[in-house]
Each structure stands twice: as structure tokens, then as C-alpha cells.
Amino acid sequence: MPLPALLLLVATLLPLASFVVLMFWGKRLGNPLAGYIGTAAIGASFVCSVIAMISWLGGGGSGEAHWEAGIKPIAISFPWIPTGLGISQQTAGYMDMGLYVDSLTVIMFAMVTLVSTCVHIFSIKYMEEDPRFPRFFTYLGLFCFSMLGLVIGGTILQLFVFWELVGLCSYLLIGFWWEKKSASNAAIKAFVANRVGDFGFLIGFGILFIYMGNASLPTLWRVLGSAGQGGDIAIAGGVVFPATMLTIMGIGLFCGAIGKSAQFPLHVWLPDAMEGPTPVSALIHAATMVAAGVYLVGRIFPILTPDAKMVVAIIGLITATIAALIALAQSDIKKVLAYSTVSQLGYMVLAMGLGSWMGALFHLITHAFFKALLFLGSGSVIHAAHHEQELPQYGGLWRKIPFTAGTFLVGVLAIAGFPFFSGYFSKDTILVHAAMFARSHAEAMHNSWYWLFFIIPTGIAYLTAFYMMRCWTLTFAGKPRNHHLHDHAHESPMLWAPLVVLAALSIFGGKISVQTMLRNTIRETAAICDTQGKYVGFDTAYQQHLPGEVESMETSPGEPAGETAAAGHPDDALESAHHLVLWYVTGAFLVGMGAAFAIFVRGYYYTDKLMQFAPFRAMHTFLRRKMFFDELYNSVFVGGVRMISSLCGAFDKYVIDMVVNAIGWAGRILASISGIYDKYVVDGAVIGSGKLAWSVGAVARGLQSGRLRGYVTIMLLSLAAGLVVAMALYLR
Amino acid sequence: MNTTLAILAQNSAGAPDGATALINTALFYVFAAMAVGSAIGVMVSRNIVRTAVCLLMALLGVAGLYLGMHAEFLAAVQLVVYAGGTLVLIIFGVMLTNNSTFQLYRPKRLEVVVGSGLVAMLATVLITAILRSGMADRVVTSGNTYAIQTLGEALLGDYLVPFELISVLLLAVMIGAAYLAKGRRREGEGQ
Amino acid sequence: MPGVGKRTEPPGDASASPWGFRGVQIRQVDTPTLMQRVLFHGEPGSMAGLLWNVALILLVFLPFMSVFAMLAIWGERRVAGRMQCRPGPNRVGPFGLFQSVADGIKLILKEDLIPANADAVLFRLAPYLAFAPVFAAFMALPFAQDFTYEPRVSSGLFWILAILSVEIMGVILAGWASNNKWSIYGAMREACQMVSYEIPLGISIIVAVMAAGTLNMVELGKIQSGGIHTWLICRNPFVFLAFFVYFIASLASNKRAPFDLPESESELVAGFHTEYSGLRFSMFFFAEYAAMFVVGAIQVATFLGGWNDPFGLIGYYHAKWSKEQFDMGLIALNCIGSAIFVLKACGIVLVQMWLRWTLPRPRIDQVLYTCVKVLLPIACILLLGGAIWPLIVPDTVGMPWATYNPWSVADWQKAGATGALITQGLLAILVIAIKGSLIGWVAYAWFTRKTVRPRLSEAEPIAEVV
């Protein structure tokens, strides 16, 4: 096994080891020690991941050398359980297990283990007074194992298995304080919402399994890589994978991502999930698990059809918009961050749908850093404020907890797109690609509505800057609004040390070689699919600095004209889009930040004034109540079920009961007639037969002696008799 | 046991000469007598612990028969699971459920007569059936080499699913037995 | 490792499975052993073979076992004496060597009592049931490559364990048939202790077997013939740890101290053999000491390289002389190998005795706790690790070590050779350190005996100590 794969495998298994140890001996290890063990395991995992990354990069260089050296990603699979025949298979297939390691895996490992390590360290302090301290680290260990297994898994089945495992961990951790009714409700809500999404995943997986078996990822890409052109695909054995089925499969698999990444119809669980401990929110519900949906879409990206991609884009767009709007009016610090997460996830999904594979995953990585930072920062604030989460209770905290305030500000700047912070680069990439997409499609289809795919994300950038700055200003700036809380606020190095690490990454995360590695991933995919330099399933137009496809443009007539043009001169199109977007992003940052600071620096002074304006107040209520999604779902789904059941109840009560009563009544009359007949005519016969039955029974019950040996005797006799008969018949 | 295995293993090579066949046959009869005799002992002995000892002997005899059929792994499993595990468990059961050490439950005389008659009848029928079935012509076809690998690969290959099911079953049995046998005091006994 | 994509052939194909480097060839049954070749010029006839086997049993194994048991009893008493600062038996014969003979004569002459209320048949049967399996276990012990009673049992290791597990019945019957409260307590303790400790014992053996890839005792010895770093204990860290799990479990399943609950004299008079006297009593003792040797020998054969010396000389010369058909040399080599094997096993037995006089006896619940909650999880983790390890560091098992030269650069290029060598080297150093300290301890005791002896003979007056 090559060294990077080996190291990553070890990194995956270490948290499992800590999980096992803590599960059996956690209680005995007690309060700080269990945490130290968990942290040591994930820290060792992080070290392994970093060494793997170095060795990976060293194995061919992170630049062109890697490409030219022809190093393929590591794909190891071996058959596990024999299964039946699929559609296109002549021999029985196997459920495979496998590893798949490419640059994306390596970088995800580094990201996940780093964030996990920070969160572990943070949790030791944050959870120190919790009676179930060891159990918390047990769950964290299981979660880290599942997440890393998800990332390293080489087949869709494995993805699904670990997918469910992270879902389970999320459930356990949201409901960690299950004594709180709201927490256990939130856990159930998250679980149910995820199940809805996973149902779609299962449908997609089922379609895929019927056609392909449990193929490993490279096989999948190699066979279905041309899905992006939108036609039917002939697979082995002369079977055709119809485009409609491909689309349904793609949307089905994406449904899983909708559930896990909290996209539009199922986004309601994520804000509620903030009932869990804050480190959990940081680790699972901001940085890693919710990003798993985007990661999944990234993995199946080459086999998505254009229709499926359009669905992905639209879902992402809707999510990003509504979440950003709702975030404007939330007063709970964690809810603001939660909706901001949903919004950013919508951004990534949108980018995926637009074909900006790299933008989405780039944003995923950077977002993981600054969102983990923001959540841990909010955790620090909440810890300082004795578990008070309402923004109106804060204010002026920066004097008390300066490190938290500073790092939180860094996070805010990063997410808002302060130039040359990490968020700036990733958001810029997405917007550039959105602009290119919008322009090429608008020109090709003669439909200006495609420009919405650029305009709305840009608008959301303004909103993001605004609500993040609002959050920071209300928390740290201005005058203290709750003096008791303010006086007792404090922070500790255990809490802000991880923050500093994450803040540094939030600042510099855009400049480390994330983009290069993502580009390498695309090349590696092409290399392992052995397509002679064609980038399977990836639109080169949107992947910066990739050389164009080797084949000339005439060989791919199926693509829209505008996209072909863009692909022909990717650098020109990029350049112009870049200039366009640069000003929008910077403008969004300045305008949003400035407005928020100006409005909220004096606390709620200006907002109270604005509130006197009725339409504004109505809109505020609308957003504050989360656009009434919960009420909507309650009334539609819960209420619907209730209504149907009450309808059924009424039907039962008035129609069926009436019929039954009538029949009963008629029966009663008939019965009284027949009763007379009965009494004098039938009874004689009945009593006679009853007596007969009783005497037969009295004889027969002797057989049912309850004696085992009696039964065996009878069995034996029958056996012997049967043997004799058989012998007489067959063995003359 | 010691001698027999060696001889069985040794003489399995090549075409058996007359003496080998004789020894093989003799060993078969020794083990068959051991198994059958102890089985009869199981049937007739009154004392339950003696019954268990007879069963042990029968198990050992069966293990010898397995050896004669070149199923040495199976013979070892028979020893370790049956003789070393199940039987000990049963003796535990005996000791936990005896009021006095030498308590006997005697069957009635009529039962004995009827039972023995039935058993004799069944035995007659079975043996007649076997003798008349013409199976004496069957010859040994599987080779004399015994590759434990074959067994292992079959267990983890073709029989993987039953194998896993068995493991699940054992787990269920473990939990179930522990639950069933959980010490519940009889009523009236001091709590 | 297989590449990407789906394989259609069944996983039975050893070369393609992830553990596919396992290539230990199973010896064909019809190859005559060395002794058969030398003595009978090939496969002996049936009657001759029968006579040869009977002679081996009566003239070699039975005397070996009896003499070993007697010497071990003497040795145990001497060791105990040394540890408790007293001389131990030293009157009968040189160094008191014949003490056991004298005891044996006494036991033979004693009246053979059977309690009135005992179950006489079972009472008589029990000592033989305890003794016979232990003796049968000598069947597959590999004293040397060709000095093995039956080298061709393809599952020899499992066989020994299986046969040893029958021994328990003898003890239970002894306890039950005596019709004595203390006896039956001892027997019940024995039963639950042995049955539960067999599990970690078996699992830890499996860890070693997985590293070796064979259950045949001779094959086990052969793949360890390349010097100390090829001994299974040095093959991977999990086997190294399994060694200790096995040792503890073997103490318990052998009812040796500190796990000698079935015969703990402070609670149960003498446990299951309270009612026994005379020769029957000595049968139990023979069984116990022979079993000590057998578990020690299993340990030596599975973990500590069997009959091989630490430098791989025996394996090298055996391969060489086998090629040259130098039979007398081979026999000499086998004699040396047997001596090494017995010495190693005696070393293990010595440690068992040492522990007996060092450690206090736990309670029965603690004994079972140790098994179920400590040893069993550890053994399971080791099993898991042992299964994963060869996936990570492909060992060179299956390559005969006689043809594998660890010092040639060409062999380093083989898959996983470097990793395996580093691991094995480190573990070998560890093993040498442990063994060295053990030998050093014995040597220290030997060289300081002159200064210890005065203390032995002239104890300080008790009054002054108090």
C-alpha cells in the first residue's frame, strides 16, 4: 500500500481506536483524561494527514510536474460480499470495499483533522463541567472516524455507509443534552430530515447499482463520464443507460446532499441543530458534516447530466437566498451563524450546479476554516456569557474577551470577503464562474433570466457582509447591555488557542495551494480514467489555468456554442469576468460591512427607530420567524396528516358506525326472533352435540398429556411407519 | 487416540496394503464400538453425571470416526466445542439443578418396556433400510490429502453468509441465555 | 494489492486475495519423514509402522514425560526453596534429585482410598481422563523438524489445544465423584476458569497463526528458521503482545499459580483432589506438570521459534544437508534442535514456577474478571490488529528464510521487506532484552549463591527479627 494511502488509513482508524477505548473505558478514565485521549488520537490523525499531504505533494510536486509525472491517484478495492447479477453483468458481482485517494482526499483529510483537532482542544475546556464528558469525546471520535471514512471511501456503498454513520453521530451529538426537550426534538428533526434526503440517495444508489453494480469511483467516472453531454450512455454488455435514468439518479443522489447539507426544502433542521453543544456545531454543523453533501456532489459531479446540474443550481440558489435573508433578523448568535452556514452551503451547491467544481470545493475548504472559527468564537462568547446566546444581552464584550473578539472579527472579515482573506478568493472564484455561466448561457439560449445566476449570488454577498458585521457589532462593540453578564465574562487559553490557529488559516487559507491541489484532482481523475488528456465530466472553461482539452472543438458538437467559445479562450473570458466581479465583491464587502457597522454600533438604537415603520416591522417578523418554514411544514405535513386522520375519524364515526349500528339493530330484532326458535329447537341439538364434543374431548385430551416422552413416542412411531412405507415403495 | 491418528495419517498414503486395511478396519470397529457402546450407556445409565461421561466417550468415539474419514479439523472441533465446551456446560447445568448429588429420576417399568421396544423397532427399520439401499457400492472419492485451506476458503467464500448468520445467532444465544438464566429467586426464599 | 475495478474470480484464489501472499505449501501426506527414510528406507509397512509408533510411545514419550514431571516437581521445590531462603529438598541423591523418586515410591505404597459415598467408577476414571489428554498432546509437539511424532497433521496446533481441552473433564469428574463439598467447589472453579480462559488463549494463538499462515507445527517451526528476527514473536507487534496474553491465559487454563483457585489450600483443603491418595493423586500431579511442559512447548513452537537457534544456523544447515542427503548430519542437527526446544520450554516452565512463588492468589471473581473484561478485549484488539497488519506491512512469510537473504539489496526491493525488517529488528531487540534480563537474573543468582547460602543455613533468630 503506498505511503499516503497507508497514512490516511491510519488517520482514519485512530479516531475509531479512541472511540473504542473511550466506549469501554471512558467512564473510568474520567473527566480530563478521556478528553486528552480523544484529542491525542485526532491530533495523531492530523499529523498523519499532514505527513500524507507532504508525501503526496512530494510524490510529483504540486504543480505541473505532478501532471507530467503521470502519477495516478491511489485506488484500491477488493471484493467483499458476493451479490447477484446486475443489468449489464454476466457474472455475479461483488460488494466492493475500497480506498480512493487523490488530491481532494488528501486536502479534505488535512482540513477535517485540523478542524477536529481544534474542536477537540476547545471542547476539553468548553465541556469541562459536563457530567457526560467522556461520552462526548466518544461520540466525537466516532464522528471523526465516520467523516474520514466517508472521505477515503472508494465506492458509493462505502460513501453511503459512512454517510449514515455521520448522520447517526450528528443525531447523537445534537441530542447530547437530551434532558432539554428542545435538544431531543432537534435531534429527531435532524434525523428525520436526513432520512428524507437519504431516501432519495437510496433511490439514486439503487438505479446506479442496477446498472453498474457497486462500482468504485474511478469505474463510475470512466463509464459514465460523458453524462455531462446529456445523452444516453452505452455501458458494458450492450446495455444503454438512458439519459432520463441518469438524471433521476443524479437528482436522487443529490437528494442525499440536500438532506445532509441542509438545502432548501430540508434546511430546517440545521438551525435547530444549534441545540447541541457549540463545539459540535462548529465541527459537524458548520465545518465538516454538512460539507459532506457538497463533497458527495463533487464526487458524483462527472456523472451529473445538465438537467440534474440545473436542479442542483436552482436548489442552491434558493437556499442561499432565503438563508441569507433569514439570517438578517435572527437574534440568537448561533442561529445567525447557522443560517449563514446554510447560505454558504447554498453557495457551494449553486457553484456545483453551475459547473464550478473547483469553486465549490475551494469554498468548502475555506468556509470550513472560517466557519469553524466563527462557531468556536461564538462558543467562547457563550462560555464567557454563561450560556447566554441572545445578541441583545451582549455588547461591548471586546474589552473582556479580546482574543475572541479579534479572531471573531477575522472570521467575519473572511466570510464577508475582505480582500486577500481566504473567503475573498473562494467567493471570487464562484462569482467569476457564475458570471461566465450566466453570460454564456444567456447568449446561447437567448434568455436573459440566466443572469439571475450571477445577480442573486452577488446580492447575497452584500447580505452576508451585512449580517456578519451586525452579529459582530452587536456582540463585541458598543456599550454593554447586560452588566451582570459583562462583568463576569472571561476567556481562557484553552479556548482561544484553537481560535488563533483557525484565524491564521482563515487569513491565509486562500493562498495555500488548495486551488492547485483541486486542479490536480481534476487531472488525476482524467489520468485514472485513462482518457488521453480529456477532462472527464469537468468543464474546463470553469477550472482556471487548466490546459484546454486535447481534442479539438469540432469533435464535441453537442455543447452549446457560447460554452465552446468560452472553452476556446478560457483565459480571456476569465480575465473579463474577473474584472467585473472584483469590484462587485469588494463593493459588497464595503457596503455590507459599512452599513451594518453604522446601524448597529449603537446597539439597537437605530433599529428601534426603523421598527416603527410598519412594512419594515412586518418584514422583520417574517424573517425573524424563519419565513414561517417551521409553521408551514407543521401545518402542511403534521397538520395534513392530522386533517386526514380526523377526516378518517369522522368517516368512521358517522358513516361506518351508522351502518354498523343499523346492522346491529336489525340483527337484534332478528336475533330475538331466532332466539325463540333457538331456545326450544336448536338448543336440544346443540346441547346434545356439546355433550358429545365434551366426551370426545375428555377422551382426546389424554393424548395431550404434556409429557415430552409421549410426544416423542408418537413421533417415533410415525417415523418408523414412514420408513417402512418408504422402504416398501422404493427399496424392493 | 495418539496411535490411531498417526496410523490413520500414515496409512492413508498410496494404495493400502492388506495390513493397512486390516488396521483401518480394526480402528473403525474400535471407535464404532466406543461410540455405540457409550451411546447405549447414555441410554441406560441412571445417574445423570454418568450419562454425561458416557456422552463424552461417545463424542470421543465420533471424533475417532471423523479421523477415519480424514476430517481431522472436524475431529478437533468436536473435541474443543463438544467435549471441552458443551459438555462442561451441561455438567454445570447438572450441578446447578440437582437437589441432592445423587438424585435419580426413574422411569416406570412399562415406559421402559415400551421405549426399548420402540427403539429396537426403529433401529431394525433403519438398519434394514441402510442395508437394502445399495449404498455399499459407494467408494471413497475425495482425496486423502486434507487441506485445511479448502475448508477455510469454503467457510469464508461460498458459505460466508451462513457463517455470518451463525455468528449473529451465537450472539443472540449468548444474550438470550444470559437473560433466561439470570438468577431469579424462587418465591419464599430469602431475599 | 489488486488494482482498481471488479474482479470476477471467486475470492478463493489465494494469490489475488488481499492476504494473498500467504503461500505456505502444505506438506503432502505421502512424503515419508526423515526417520522413516533412515530406518525403513521410505514409508514403512503397516505392521512395522505400528510397531515403530508403539515403540516411540513406550520408549520415548512416556519415559520423557515421567522423567520430566519428576524433575519438574523437584525443580519446583528447589526454586521455591531458593525463593523462600531455604535449601529445598537436598538429601536424597545428588542435590536431592531423587526426592521425587522417593515420593513416588511412597505414593505407590500408600493405600488407595475411595470414600464410601463416592461414585466409585467415576472416581477411578477421573485421574486417567485428566492424564491421557495431556499425554496425547505430545503427538504434534515439534521437538525438531524431523523429531516430531506426527509432523503431517495439517492442523496440529489446533489439535493440541483441542485435546488439552478434554483434560477439564477429568478434573470435574474427580471433584464430583468425590462427593465432597470442597472437591466440587474446586471442580466448578476449574471448569469455569478453564472454559473462559480457553477463549483468550485460542485467540492469542490465532494472532500468531495469522502471522504464520499455517497450523502445522512443523511448518510453524520452518518459517521461523531464519534467526531471531524471523521468530513469530518478532514478526509484528501484535504477536509480541499476544505472547503475553497467551502466557497469562495458559497459566490460568493450566490452573497454575496465581490462578490455582481449584486447589487453593487455604480455602478448599486441596480442591478437587482432596479425597485422592496414592497413585491416583500422583496422576493428577503428573498431568499438571506435563501440561505445564505442553503449554510451554506450544508457546515456544508458536512464538519463540521452536527448535531454531537465534542465528538461524539449524535452519540453514538443515536446508543444506537435506539437499545433500546427509542423513547423519540431519539427525545430529535434530538432536541439537530437540535440546534447544526442550531448553526453551523449560525456560518457560521456570518462569511459571517463579511466578507461582511470587504472586498472591486472586479471588475467583477477580480471576474471571481478568479473563472476560481484560484479557478477552485485549485479545480481540490484537486479533483485529494482527489481521490488519499484513495489509499494511506485507511480510515475507511464505518465502523460505533459507533462500531469503535480509542483507542483500535485491531482497529489500520485495514488497514490504523494509517495513517488515524494521519491525522485526526492533522487536528482536526487545525480545533479546527481555530474555537477556531473565538469563542475567539466573546468572546473578548463580554467581551470588555463595553469599546467599549462609543466609539459607543460618537464619537469624526469630526473636531478634521481631
Place this chain on the structure above:
Amino acid sequence: MVGLPHYLIVAAIMMCCGVGTILLKRNAIGILLGVELILNAANVNLVAFNRYNANASGNLDGQIFAIFVIVLAAAEAAVALAIFLNFYNNFSTVDVERGDNLKG
């Protein structure tokens, strides 16, 4: 030479003895021992048929069945003993004649 019928007859006699044990013993554990005997007889048959099978040489299905039967027998013994212990707790005896509370 020993042939297939030899093994079958041994197994048949063992099976009859097992059945006889079940018939003649009143002790529940004795009955369990009889069941074990029957299972063993079946195992001998399985292995013998495997060995004398004309169709598949080198195929060890019979032995694998036998292994499964042995494992199942162990499981069965455990559960049965647990049931007997319960029975003993309730009736202070393991006489199966006493277990007739449900008789007609």
C-alpha cells in the same frame, strides 16, 4: 474394508440410542444429552456422505455442514440449559413430567 453403510449403521444406532435416551429419561438434562447424541449421529452421516460422494471430490460441504451443526448444538445446549435453570427455579426439579401445566 469399511464402506459407507458401516458409518451409516453406527450413526443409526447412535441415533436410536439418542431417541431412546429422550424416551427413557425423566431428567431434562438427560433429554438434552439424547438430543446431542442425535445431532452427533447426523454429523457422522454428513461427513460419511461427503467422504463417499461420487460426484464431487475435494468438496468439503458435508464437513462444513457438520461444523455448523456443532455450533448450533452448542447454541442449543446453552439456551436449553438456561430454560432448564428457569424451570428448576420454578419447580425445584428438572423432572420433565412436572412440566405439564398446560396439559388439556
